[in-house]
């Protein structure tokens with residue numbers, strides 16, 4: 001049995017009190033992974049951005065909005081966890097200055113200066129110790145090469161490669177890459193069955209028995 005930290009869903013970066021940057025992540029793959037981990041007898045805490053899906057009963061849910069909040073919640077939870085599954089799609093950019101009041105239209109183009117948000121997995125990877133980490137990479141070009149580069153940069157033990165079709169859909173198609181760059185499994189199906197197969201691979205390769 002492991003205690004697993006899961007990140008799930010999108011984050012939001014506000015421009016002003018009412019508008020925000022985000023993406024189409026629904027949290028469905030995170031939900032499916034929480035379920036599969038729980039079915040395997042693991043204890044799960046999920047740090048989730050705003051989603052419509054409900055996480056399984058018995059899973060501890062920490063609700064966050066921004067990428068910075070997701071990182072800080074994860075940093076607080078990491079010491080008590082054995083492993084991390086980073087399936088969230090955190091916003092990679094935020095506006096440099098959030099407007100205190102709603103930005104009014106002027107009839108002119110609006111220029112936004114965006115700066116990068118922290119990378120959650122890469123930051124956690126710096127302090128992972130003997131914990132394992134599994135990341136997801138959504139790639140359109142040079143897919144395996146880029147996914148493997150992310151595995152290395154973020155100090156992950158496995159990287160799940162998927163494609164843009166996975167966003168908002170019921171079904172998905174993934175490849176599981178190991179640190180040697182080998183495709184240890186290629187799986188297609190609904191997110192529940194794909195999640196079960198990913199968890200089986202995590203248990204086989206990463207979870208310590210005992």
Ligand code: C5P
Nearest residue numbers: 086087088090118119120121135136138
């Ligand atoms: O966005 P990217 O393709 O780099 O995401 C790859 C992995 O890194 C995913 O597992 C995602 O959850 C994670 N990630 C993160 N923090 C970010 C961006 C991505 O942890 N700011």
